[in-house]
Amino acid sequence: MTTPVHATVQEVHYVVLVPPSNRRCPTMRQAEAASARRVYHRRARMTLVRAFDxxxxxxxxxxxxxxxxxxxxxxxxxxxxxxxxxxxxxxxxxxxxxxxxxxxxxxxxxxxxxxxxxxxxxxxxxxxxxxxxxxxxxxxxxxxxxxxxxxxxxxxxxxxxxxxxxxxxxxxxxxxxxxxxxxIGYITQDDNLLPWRSMLRNVEYGLELRGVPRAQRRDRAREFIELVGLAGFEDHYPHELSGGMRKRAGIVRTLAYExxxxxxxxxxxxxxxxxxxxxxxxxxxxxxxxxxxxxxxxxxxxxxxxxxxxxxxxxxxxxxxxxxxxxxxxxxxxxxxxxxxxxxxxxxxxxxxxxxxxxxxxxxxx
Missing domain, CATH: 3.40.50.300 (P-loop containing nucleotide triphosphate hydrolases)
Incomplete structure (x- = not known):
């Protein structure tokens, strides 16, 4: 039987189900693999929306x-x-x-x-x-x-x-x-990038929620990343990017949502x-x-x-x-x-x- 574990990431409240053996320290990757996609569909399906209560x-x-x-x-x-x-x-x-x-x-x-x-x-x-x-x-x-x-x-x-x-x-x-x-797309003062996703996977996230096939959303995300001069940083995580680079990634994530x-x-x-x-x-x-x-x-x-x-x-x-x-x-x-x-x-x-x-x-x- 699974046990609910509450984890808070950038003001977004997730309820993640993890096996009993992982109760004490569920990692971000485990949380994402378990139910992040399902939680976003249920709580706030639109990308670029700040985590409003x-x-x-x-x-x-x-x-x-x-x-x-x-x-x-x-x-x-x-x-x-x-x-x-x-x-x-x-x-x-x-x-x-x-x-x-x-x-x-x-x-x-x-x-x-x-x-x-x-x-x-x-x-x-x-x-x-x-x-x-x-x-x-x-x-x-x-x-x-x-x-x-x-x-x-x-x-x-x-x-x-x-x-x-x-x-x-x-x-x-x-x-x-x-x-x-x-x-609609919504861009706020905060970039709201998901810290456990690379920049490429952040940019394609809205397309993923829309059900766009993986190959197609990857191509579109790479196209937008190249347009703002971030080619070569696709596999970097948000904490490895400068403020301007994070902001670019947040903007193209919204615009890629089309x-x-x-x-x-x-x-x-x-x-x-x-x-x-x-x-x-x-x-x-x-x-x-x-x-x-x-x-x-x-x-x-x-x-x-x-x-x-x-x-x-x-x-x-x-x-x-x-x-x-x-x-x-x-x-x-x-x-x-x-x-x-x-x-x-x-x-x-x-x-x-x-x-x-x-x-x-x-x-x-x-």
Whole structure:
């Protein structure tokens, strides 16, 4: 009879069944051979998803009730819910990103609110997002910028199905998102490489979960590894790679998955300035191969301009979309000389004015 042994790896909780003789020291390889694949299928089948605790999302999800055909937040003062068209319009984007519902849209948030209920019984719900509406077409690269804590990452988590909106609709490929969305890729600040797998086996992991035959997934993984200059390191383990190499491996693992939508939450945040620019250039080249829809969260305005087709600025908490900007710089982009492009300074100044007004107005320190 086998005995359950609990092992924790990078915040992901595994329940591994091992024979009694191995109870005391199950190795990572034994754990993987026993049930890592089965556990990932059951707990979080999508690759590149950070190990979020789903119980937290469920526990903190604000209860909502249906009222007169619409949804209102329970525990949020009625004044927080816009009542008229003029009020509702301030949360909407108008520059081509929010036409009427189009079945060809890659994703859409429609009048989305998200509130978190603190543990204290008397505490008021924290409204993180207020009346957020925007849409993205296939192949668009959209960046979200705004003050810290304004709900940018919450938008990604809603699209990934890691939490539910308190009101409104989150739509991907024409269908409302319910539960973990395994049809998208998600890249976070952490590379989340599995430490007991070589780089090659990490890159092919998403394809393995999809049931792609071994020879085919190996060829595809090697192709992507070569594209980012990591050929020759296929058999190295994550602890043997530099930070930049690990980040490259994490990115190509997502893109090799070939999902139509990729979410990126400050993926280059922990890196030094030189490595960031190099990886921005490599990301654009990889993106240009298949043109997935990308939603990219960043605090770096230069990065947002260099990468994006559109940039959405968010207000301070509760997060609302303040303005949408179209980036009219020609592609392919030269990220190394983006500052010299005509129109760069005007766009940068406009973005910074938006962000600075929110930071100073909300009383945050820069």
């Amino acid at each position: 789903m119980r937290y999302a469920t526990r903190r999800s604000c209860a909502h009730a249906s009222l007169g055909g619409g949804q209102v937040l329970r525990g949020v003062p009625p004044a927080r819910v816009p009542q008229g068209p003029a009020e509702r319009e301030r949360g909407r984007v108008t520059e081509g990103l929010t036409p009427g519902r189009d079945p060809g849209e890659a994703l859409r948030l429609d009048a989305v609110y998200k509130a978190f209920v603190p543990r204290g019984r008397k505490a008021e719900p924290l409204l993180a997002l207020e009346d957020v509406t925007f849409a993205a077409r296939p192949g668009e690269f959209i960046s979200l910028v705004g003050p810290s804590g304004c709900g940018k990452s919450t938008v990604l988590n809603l699209l990934a199905g890691l939490m539910r909106p308190s009101a409104g609709h989150v739509i991907h490929a024409g269908r409302e998102v319910h539960g973990v969305n395994t049809e 999902s139509g939508v990729v979410l990126m939450d400050e993926p280059f945040g922990p890196l030094d300035a030189q490595t960031r620019v190099i990886l921005q250039d490599e990301l654009l080249k990889l993106w240009d191969r298949r043109r997935p829809t990308v939603l990219f969260v960043t605090h770096d305005l230069v990065e947002a301009i260099a990468l994006s087709d559109h940039i959405l600025t968010f207000s301070g908490r509760p997060g609302r979309i303040k303005r949408a900007y179209q980036v009219n710089l020609p592609r392919p982009r030269d990220v190394f000389h983006i500052h010299e492009q005509a129109g760069f300074k005007e766009l940068y100044d406009a973005l910074w004015d938006d962000i600075r007004a929110e930071i100073t107005g909300a009383g945050h320190a820069a």
